[in-house]
Each structure stands twice: as structure tokens, then as C-alpha cells.
Amino acid sequence: MLAVMIVVSGAARAGSVFSFDATPGRLPKTVVPISYSIELRPDAEGVALPGVEVIDVDVREPTARLTLNAVNTTFASVTVDDGAERADVALDAVSETATFTFTQPLAAGAHRLRIEFTARINKFDRGFFFVDYPAGNSIKRLLTSKLEPADARRIFPCWDEPAFKASFALTVIVPRRFLAVANMPITREEMLEPNLKRVAFAPTPKMSTYLFVLTVGELERITTEADGVTIGVVATTGKAAKGQFALDTAVKLLAWFNDYFGVKYPLPKLDLIAVPGGFGGAMENWGGITFFESRLLFDPASNPDSARRGIFGIIAHEMAHQWFGDLVTMAWWDNLWLNEGFATWMATKAAEQFYPQWQSWLNGYGQKQFAMTLDARRTAHPIQQPVANESEAMVAFDAITYNKGQALIRMLENYLGEAAFRDGIRAYMAAHAYGNTTTADLWRALERAGHKPVTEIAASFTEQDGVPLISAETVCNGGAQRLTLRQGRFVIAPARTAALPSRDWQVPVAIGPVGAAPSPDIVLLRGHAEMPAGSCGEAIKVNLGDIGYYRVEYGPASRAALTKSLPQMSTADRVNFLADSWAMVQAGRAEPPSYLALVEAISVDDRRPVWDQVITVFSALNRLSRDRAERAALQRHARAKLRPVLDRLGWDGSGSGDDDDTLLRSSLIWTLGELGDEDVVAEAKRRFARFLGDPQSLPGALRDSVTHVVGVAADRAIHDTLLVLARKSTVTNERLRYYHAAASARDAALAGATLALTLTDEMPGTIVIGMINSVAYSGEQPDLAWDFLQKNYDALFAKLGPQFRDQFIANFMTNFSDEGHAAELAGFAPVQATSGGRVMTGRAQETIAISADLKARALPAIDAWIRARN
Structure with a gap:
């Protein structure tokens, strides 16, 4: 195929390079912090955080007012330059600031502030917070931090915007039995009475406040040396050995990143810290990355072998941040x-x-x-x-x-x-x-x-939103074929809504014949283009290799040729072709049965990514059809397509436990169970019953899916059994497995009992959020869960913090697909409290409207197609 390069001109919308003074933010830039010296004395039982900090600042122009960030903080004293003058303090809870006013303006130049304060230790995962976790027959308490984007202000008063970089020298006073971990290595420990110690850490390089970290508790640490850096895994007592895979991963990633970035990791140590609750992901604090425990620790007795993939991925993500985010x-x-x-x-x-x-x-x-x-x-x-x-x-x-x-x-x-x-x-x-x-x-x-x-x-x-839509069609002229490409905007919107504005992109479009070597021609497209495209009838794939960020809509001739050539496509191109075909249905640009007809061309022995794409669509249609007459036929059709794939793989297929067949098997069991496949549900129950007597009988690769299917179909006895298993386990991923399975029960009485548990001290906030979502999603009880959220809003807000109000509720409401619930969300006053909450509410309302539109369009058409085939 002839290579074509179309280069177009246009004004670049490049934005501006960095300028401190021009950077957005809410704080005045008249005073800039240079370094912080901070001493904290956490009171774990009293959930208070007394502290003293000394901040060296550069006053850029004379001022008698100095404004920085603080939240839920009381001030004992604020002085400047060794007590030369004491400031009056005014707090603004809305802007989360404290303003210090002096009787005389501070002259331009260097000054030193001294602040005595007391902050709070939170029960939710913002600022400095506590995590209560099971350890043997007791409950232990760990303290840790999570500050992105703007919660350092909850620990100590500071300039809590990323452009205000400074160094931090931290000292903490903690019980002697505790290990304290921060951004930098410990330089000194001093024993104090009674049973306390003062721990001092080396000063950090210049960094943004949101990268500050402190974790204290009954912890242990395993370490190794790599390229001049001490790498450690920190976990609660008795669990650090489960961090060996993480430690080995960090060692090889450090060397690879040092080479890739061309700048060596600049700190003397890097700790990976396992937190047994409190937040569900990880945070890239410089030199002390915190992880939800199940995302870091690996134990072959409780984890499937494939869990290493997720652990590697999240470590690689957070370690990449040590350069892209922390250093720069x-x-x-x-x-x-x-x-x-x-x-x-x-x-x-x-x-x-x-x-x-x-x-x-x-x-x-x-x-x-x-x-x-x-x-x-x-x-x-x-x-x-x-x-x-x-x-x-x-x-x-x-x-x-x-x-x-x-x-x-x-x-x-x-x-x-x-x-x-x-x-x-x-x-x-x-x-x-x-x-x-x-x-x-x-x-x-x-x-x-x-x-x-x-x-x-x-x-x-x-600098603009939206997805390019490349319309592609081939036309024969004599024995030659020509390809025409036209650019537009791909839009998913409910019917009878105003059109979105057009967009113009410069798109590197990869084009090539199906089955050819992976060396596509690249067309830099703006507007439209026409080019030779092989011989008549040859299948020409756009977005060859599925690297481009755009949708492709094929004309009738191109689509027919590609459908016929589906088996000859690479796996990536088959997945891309399927995904774009479903997207056209979502956008109303194709009839819903067209996707199901394409699925008919997929072989039962096709690869995991192909079947995962089909599973995703079938699962979405199953959700939309809840309480609809079309559901029974839809579920029968989905089971008829997916069950032969599971039968091919078998329940006990050979493999490493970390191969695509193993992962596909687990997905199929999970999905077929939710689709009501009676044989799959019965087999899952049989294997779970055997597991209760002999835990080794159920392979790690099947535990999540089998337990989930059993949970969906649970009666009171099984539901209670799942809760007992969750309560007696001290392993975070096991506890999540059993709690979420219990929350997936389709029985309304069991769902109500599960929801009531979330108000107790039995589980941390992260599990609470997952439990409520599982009741609504897998348990198919969204109305019950929504009623619970409204009745218990105050208690849940106190437990989960601002993210419950600003994010969770709006996301939760996307379990619905009707205008009535969209209106209920809009009328629920708490979600309107912040501009971020209003953004999330608008997104959720649109998601609901799109789901309602797709439900009305797709389900009757799909039902008619299925019935016609039968």
C-alpha cells in the first residue's frame, strides 16, 4: 500500500511554559516557603495531632498579612523571627486557610515563622488518619497519611499547592514499640519517658506538600540495597515477608527507570508501605509510597498467581511517579x-x-x-x-x-x-x-x-474534549481500490438532545491490510484524505494495531470485507473492530443487533481479550435489562454464547495459574453465575462446600469467582458463613473477597443486613464503599441501598469523609437508568455543596440518561433479533 503523509497547518494551542507567578492557585504568592521543620506528637487514642513547626519563608514584598492553608486546626501561638512579634490568626473554613496578621509589615527578605498547633487524626482517608485492623484476637491501630490533592493542610499549616515546593525536616514522638516511616531515612532516635521515643528524619529535597508521608504503628520492614538506594517493604507485624515479590519488583524497576529517565532516583531510600485499610489504591509519596495492603502483599496461600500482575502494575505506576510527579x-x-x-x-x-x-x-x-x-x-x-x-x-x-x-x-x-x-x-x-x-x-x-x-x-x-471519529470506506475503480477517510466527532448522547460542537484534530491514523506485517502506513489526518488501498475487495483496517485514540466507522463495503476477514486479523485488531462496533451501537450510529451478529463470527477458541470484550457488553446489557421483560431471552442468549467457551476451558484446566486461559475461566464463571447458569451456580456451590472443609481443594485462581457466584445465590446460612470467614481472616484480600460476596446476595433481607453492618466499627471506610456498591450492583438492590444512604447520610459522612458527599453518591446513582432517579440525585442537597460535587452530579445524571436511552433503543431490538433466530 502506498505510504501517504498529509501534513496540515494550523495554529498550535500549546499553552504556556511554567511560570510561578502565572500558575493558578488560591494562595497569594507574596510569601514563599523555603523549608519546614516539623515536630508532631500523634495521640492515637485521643485522635489529636499536636505539633510545632518552624518555617523559613521568603517574603517577596512587604506585607502584614500572611495566608496559608489549614483545616480543622487550632492554633496556640504564631510568632515570627524568634518571637519578635506574635500574629493574630483568622480561620476561613470555606477556603481552608489561616491568615496571620502582624502589627507591622514584614520586610522583604528571609523570615522565620514558629507555629504551635493541634490538628486532627481522621477516621477517613484524608490528611492523617487511623486504620483499625484485626491482628490475631485483637484490634490494632495504625496511623498513616494520604494528602493528594490538598490534604497536607489537615496535618500541619502549610502552602498546600504544588507550585510551592520546599524541603521538610520531620520529627515525631511515638510509642517505643512503633516504627515510624517518612519520606527520608531516620537520622536519630532518642528514648523518652514514659515508653516514648523521638524519631528524627533527614530533610527532604524540595517537593510539593502533597508528597509528604508519615506512617506509624506496629510495623516491620524488609530491605535490600539496589544502585545505592535502600529499598524496603513495610507492613504490619508478621506480614512483611509477603512483600518479597514487591521488593524484587521494585529492585528491577529502579534500575530500569534510572536508565529510561536518564536521571537516577535521587533519594537514599524508597519504602513501599502496606496499609491494611483506609484507602483502596496507592499514593506516590516521595520515598514512601503507601498501598492498600492487598495491592502490595502477595501470599500464594491466599492470592491467585495472577495477582502478581496487579501488584507489578501498581508498583510500576507509583514508582514512575517518583520521577514524573515527584521530581518534576x-x-x-x-x-x-x-x-x-x-x-x-x-x-x-x-x-x-x-x-x-x-x-x-x-x-x-x-x-x-x-x-x-x-x-x-x-x-x-x-x-x-x-x-x-x-x-x-x-x-x-x-x-x-x-x-x-x-x-x-x-x-x-x-x-x-x-x-x-x-x-x-x-x-x-x-x-x-x-x-x-x-x-x-x-x-x-x-x-x-x-x-x-x-x-x-x-x-x-x-486542550479540547472529545473523541475523533474516522469514517472509512473503500471504493473500487477498475481493478484498484481507493480508501476515503473523513474526520468527525464521535458522540454518545441521548436522543433528542442538542448536538455537541464540532472538533478538529490532527490524528496519526494507522492503516494497513488485514493479515499484513504490523508496519502500517501513518496518515496525519485533519479533515479528509483519499489514497490507494490495494486490490478490490481487500480488507483494509484503520487503526491497525489499536494504538490510536479514535473511533472508526466503516462504510458497508469496508465493514463487509473486514467481517469476512475477522479470523485473519490480529487479536488486537479483532478486539478493536468489536469495540468500535459496539461503540457505534451506543452512539446510535448502528442497529443493536449488528454487534450480536458480529459476535456470531467469533470462534469459541478465540483469545481472552476478544471474549472479555464480549463479556463486557453482555454484562452491560444484563444490567440494563434488570426488571425488564427482555432479560430472560437476553440471558439465555448470553449463556449460549459464553458457556461453550467455559466448557472448552473446563473448570480444572492445566496452566501456570497466571495465563490468559486461567483468567478467562475465572471471568466466565463469574459472569455465567450472574447470568443465572444453573450448572455453573451448582458447581460453584459444590466446590465452595468442599472448600469449607478443605481450603486447599479450591485453587487460588478460582476463589474470587466461585465465592462471588455463591454469594449472589446465597441464602441466610451461606451469607452468615461468608461473614464468619471475613471476620476471622486477618488477610485483607480474603476479607474483601468474603465481605463483597456476602454483599452480592440477591435476597433483599440479606442485603439489608449487609447494609446495616456498614454503620458498625467492623470494617474500614474502603470496605464500606465496596459493600454498598456490591449490594446495589451485584446484589441488584440499588433502591434498597439508595434508601439506606439517604437515611444514614450523616453517619456515613462522618465515617467516610468529604469524598462520600462529593464523589461516591453521584457514582453510586449510575446504578440507575431512569429519569426519576436522576431527578432525585439533582434534588439531594449535599451533593451540591462543592463545585466538584456539582461536576460529579452532572456526569452521573448524563450517565443515567444515556443508559435510559440505550435501554429503550437496544433491548427491544436485541430481543426481536434473538427471538427471530430461535
């Missing part, structure tokens, strides 16, 4: 994607490097698909989006920021070439180490290294 930090939250998009991309790239058998790009195709689904909506936002305040920063941590960011970076690397892209990243790191940047700084570095117009391409994807 975005100036403000509008450029959050610089942190998260890059780290998400790098985690998959690292997995391909060290575990190519996992095929992480192929098996992770759903990340990009999810981003494109959100990005096709009216409530989509640009990757680089305006962020007015901290509540809006919190809701910016979404699939567009992470997954669209990842997809864009992969597409740009493919366009520039791997070596040129890496050279650009190395130049960017070297130029901006210990500083702040904007997106424009990154484009400049990549453009100089790659000698291609990166800025114009990238800006069209980062």
Missing part, C-alpha cells in the same frame, strides 16, 4: 494528567518489558475503551482542564485523566519512535528536576527530540 511536578491540578497519564502509560510499558507473556497492552485494551466512552459525552472534559479549587481537583482523578492520557502518550510514542520519545523525556527530566512544569514544557522537549510537529497534534487532544 505539574504546576497546578489543570495539568494533573502529566502525572497520572504518564505513570499509567509507563506501568504498562514496564510490564511489556519484564513480563511480555502478560501482553499488557492487549489485555488492558479496556482502559482506553472506558476513557473514550466518557470522552464522547457532553460532560467530558479536556485532559488539560481548568481546575478552580481542591474539590474540582479531587474529581479530576478520572479515566480521562489517566486512561486518555495514557493512550495519547502511547500514540505519540508510536508516532515519534521509541528512541526519539525517550530522548525527549530525558531532556524534560534533566531540565526540570526539582521544579514544576506545564504540558507545554513536555511538548517542547518531545518536539526538539523527535523533529516532528508534536505540539499541534498533542494540543488537539489535550
Whole structure:
């Protein structure tokens, strides 16, 4: 096929390079912190955090007022320059600030503040918080921190915006039996009475406040040395040995990242800290990454072998942040994607490097698909989006920021070439180490290294929302075939809504014949293009290799040729073709049965990613059909397509336990159980009953899916058994498995009992959120759960914190697909309290409306198609 390069001109929307004074934020830039010296004395039982801090500041112009951030903090005294003057303190709870007013203006230049204060230790995962966890026959308490985006202010008064970088010298006073872990190594321990010790840590390099970390409790640590860095895994007593896989992973990733970035990891130590509750992911604190325990520790007795994939991925993501985010930090939250998009991309790239058998790009195709689904909506936002305040920063941590960011970076690397892209990243790191940047700084570095117009391409994807739609059709002329490409905007919106504005992108489009070697032609498309495309009838695939971030809609001739050639496509292209076909149904651009007809062409022995895509669609249709007449026929059809795949694999197939067949088997059991396959449910019950007497009888790879299916079908006895198993386990991933299975029971009385448990001290907030979601989603009791949330709002808000109000409730309401519940959400006053909450509410309302529209369009048409076939 003839290679075509269409280069178009246009004004680059590049944004501006970093300028401290021009960076958005709410704090005045007249006073800048240089260093903090902080002493904290956590009171775990009294949940208070007394402290004293000394801050060296640079006053840039004379001022008698100094404003910084503080939340839920009381002040004993604020003085300047060794007590030369005492300040009056005024607190503003809405802006989360404290203003110090002096009788005389501070002269321009260096000054030193001394602040005595008391902050709170929270029960929810913001600021400094406590986690109660089971250990043997007792309950222990651990204290730890989580500060992104803007919760350092909950620990100590500070300039809590990322552009205000400073160094931090921390000292803590804790019980002697506790281990304290922070960003830097311990430099001194001093024994105090009674049974206390003062622990001092080395000062950090310049960093943003949200990267500060402190964890204290009955902990143990395993370590090794790698490339001059002490790498450790920290866990509660008795669990550190389960961190060996994580430790080994961190060692090889450190060497690889040192080489890739061209700048060595600059701190003397890096700890990976397992937190047994409190938050569900991980946080990239510089030198002390915190993880939800089940995301870090691996135990072959309780984990499936495939759990190593998730552990590797999250470690790679957070370690990539040690450079992209920690060493070089975005100036403000509008450029959050610089942190998260890059780290998400790098985690998959690292997995391909060290575990190519996992095929992480192929098996992770759903990340990009999810981003494109959100990005096709009216409530989509640009990757680089305006962020007015901290509540809006919190809701910016979404699939567009992470997954669209990842997809864009992969597409740009493919366009520039791997070596040129890496050279650009190395130049960017070297130029901006210990500083702040904007997106424009990154484009400049990549453009100089790659000698291609990166800025114009990238800006069209980062500075506007939306998904490009490439319409492709082939036409024969004599014996030759020509391909026409036209660009538009892909939109998913309810019927009878106003059209969204058009968009214009510069899209690197990969094109090639099906079955050819993976060396596609690249067309840099803006508008439309026409080109030779082989001989008549030859199947021409657009987005060959599924690297591009765009949807493709094929004309009748192209689609027919590609459908006929489906078996000859690479797995990635089959998945892409299926995913785009379903997307056209979602957007109302194709009739719903067209996707099911395409599924008929899939072989029962096709690869896991292909069947995972089908499972995803069948599961979505099953959710939409809850309480609908079409459900029975839909479930029968889905079972008829999926059951032969499970029969081929068998329940006890051979394999490593970490291969695609093993993972597909687990997905099929889970899904067929939810679809009501009586044989699968019966077999799951039989295996679970045997497991209760002989835990080794159920392989780790099947425990999650078997337990889930048993939970969905549970009666009172099984439900109670699941809760007993959860309560007696001290292993976090086991506790989650049993609690969530119990919450998945379809019986309304059992669902009510599960919901009541969430108000007790039995489980931390992370499990509470999962339990309520499981009741609504897997247990199919959303109305029961919604009634519970409304009646118990105050208690749940006290337990779960602001994210319950600003994020969880809106996300929870997407379990519904009717206008009535959308209206109920809009009328629920607490979700309107912050601008971030209002953003989430708008997104949820649109999700509900789109689901209602798809339900009305798709289910009758699919039902008619199924009945006609039968």
C-alpha cells in the first residue's frame, strides 16, 4: 500500500511554559516557603495531632498579612523571627486557610515563622488518619497519611499547592514499640519517658506538600540495597515477608527507570508501605509510597498467581511517579494528567518489558475503551482542564485523566519512535528536576527530540474534549481500490438532545491490510484524505494495531470485507473492530443487533481479550435489562454464547495459574453465575462446600469467582458463613473477597443486613464503599441501598469523609437508568455543596440518561433479533 503523509497547518494551542507567578492557585504568592521543620506528637487514642513547626519563608514584598492553608486546626501561638512579634490568626473554613496578621509589615527578605498547633487524626482517608485492623484476637491501630490533592493542610499549616515546593525536616514522638516511616531515612532516635521515643528524619529535597508521608504503628520492614538506594517493604507485624515479590519488583524497576529517565532516583531510600485499610489504591509519596495492603502483599496461600500482575502494575505506576510527579511536578491540578497519564502509560510499558507473556497492552485494551466512552459525552472534559479549587481537583482523578492520557502518550510514542520519545523525556527530566512544569514544557522537549510537529497534534487532544471519529470506506475503480477517510466527532448522547460542537484534530491514523506485517502506513489526518488501498475487495483496517485514540466507522463495503476477514486479523485488531462496533451501537450510529451478529463470527477458541470484550457488553446489557421483560431471552442468549467457551476451558484446566486461559475461566464463571447458569451456580456451590472443609481443594485462581457466584445465590446460612470467614481472616484480600460476596446476595433481607453492618466499627471506610456498591450492583438492590444512604447520610459522612458527599453518591446513582432517579440525585442537597460535587452530579445524571436511552433503543431490538433466530 502506498505510504501517504498529509501534513496540515494550523495554529498550535500549546499553552504556556511554567511560570510561578502565572500558575493558578488560591494562595497569594507574596510569601514563599523555603523549608519546614516539623515536630508532631500523634495521640492515637485521643485522635489529636499536636505539633510545632518552624518555617523559613521568603517574603517577596512587604506585607502584614500572611495566608496559608489549614483545616480543622487550632492554633496556640504564631510568632515570627524568634518571637519578635506574635500574629493574630483568622480561620476561613470555606477556603481552608489561616491568615496571620502582624502589627507591622514584614520586610522583604528571609523570615522565620514558629507555629504551635493541634490538628486532627481522621477516621477517613484524608490528611492523617487511623486504620483499625484485626491482628490475631485483637484490634490494632495504625496511623498513616494520604494528602493528594490538598490534604497536607489537615496535618500541619502549610502552602498546600504544588507550585510551592520546599524541603521538610520531620520529627515525631511515638510509642517505643512503633516504627515510624517518612519520606527520608531516620537520622536519630532518642528514648523518652514514659515508653516514648523521638524519631528524627533527614530533610527532604524540595517537593510539593502533597508528597509528604508519615506512617506509624506496629510495623516491620524488609530491605535490600539496589544502585545505592535502600529499598524496603513495610507492613504490619508478621506480614512483611509477603512483600518479597514487591521488593524484587521494585529492585528491577529502579534500575530500569534510572536508565529510561536518564536521571537516577535521587533519594537514599524508597519504602513501599502496606496499609491494611483506609484507602483502596496507592499514593506516590516521595520515598514512601503507601498501598492498600492487598495491592502490595502477595501470599500464594491466599492470592491467585495472577495477582502478581496487579501488584507489578501498581508498583510500576507509583514508582514512575517518583520521577514524573515527584521530581518534576505539574504546576497546578489543570495539568494533573502529566502525572497520572504518564505513570499509567509507563506501568504498562514496564510490564511489556519484564513480563511480555502478560501482553499488557492487549489485555488492558479496556482502559482506553472506558476513557473514550466518557470522552464522547457532553460532560467530558479536556485532559488539560481548568481546575478552580481542591474539590474540582479531587474529581479530576478520572479515566480521562489517566486512561486518555495514557493512550495519547502511547500514540505519540508510536508516532515519534521509541528512541526519539525517550530522548525527549530525558531532556524534560534533566531540565526540570526539582521544579514544576506545564504540558507545554513536555511538548517542547518531545518536539526538539523527535523533529516532528508534536505540539499541534498533542494540543488537539489535550486542550479540547472529545473523541475523533474516522469514517472509512473503500471504493473500487477498475481493478484498484481507493480508501476515503473523513474526520468527525464521535458522540454518545441521548436522543433528542442538542448536538455537541464540532472538533478538529490532527490524528496519526494507522492503516494497513488485514493479515499484513504490523508496519502500517501513518496518515496525519485533519479533515479528509483519499489514497490507494490495494486490490478490490481487500480488507483494509484503520487503526491497525489499536494504538490510536479514535473511533472508526466503516462504510458497508469496508465493514463487509473486514467481517469476512475477522479470523485473519490480529487479536488486537479483532478486539478493536468489536469495540468500535459496539461503540457505534451506543452512539446510535448502528442497529443493536449488528454487534450480536458480529459476535456470531467469533470462534469459541478465540483469545481472552476478544471474549472479555464480549463479556463486557453482555454484562452491560444484563444490567440494563434488570426488571425488564427482555432479560430472560437476553440471558439465555448470553449463556449460549459464553458457556461453550467455559466448557472448552473446563473448570480444572492445566496452566501456570497466571495465563490468559486461567483468567478467562475465572471471568466466565463469574459472569455465567450472574447470568443465572444453573450448572455453573451448582458447581460453584459444590466446590465452595468442599472448600469449607478443605481450603486447599479450591485453587487460588478460582476463589474470587466461585465465592462471588455463591454469594449472589446465597441464602441466610451461606451469607452468615461468608461473614464468619471475613471476620476471622486477618488477610485483607480474603476479607474483601468474603465481605463483597456476602454483599452480592440477591435476597433483599440479606442485603439489608449487609447494609446495616456498614454503620458498625467492623470494617474500614474502603470496605464500606465496596459493600454498598456490591449490594446495589451485584446484589441488584440499588433502591434498597439508595434508601439506606439517604437515611444514614450523616453517619456515613462522618465515617467516610468529604469524598462520600462529593464523589461516591453521584457514582453510586449510575446504578440507575431512569429519569426519576436522576431527578432525585439533582434534588439531594449535599451533593451540591462543592463545585466538584456539582461536576460529579452532572456526569452521573448524563450517565443515567444515556443508559435510559440505550435501554429503550437496544433491548427491544436485541430481543426481536434473538427471538427471530430461535
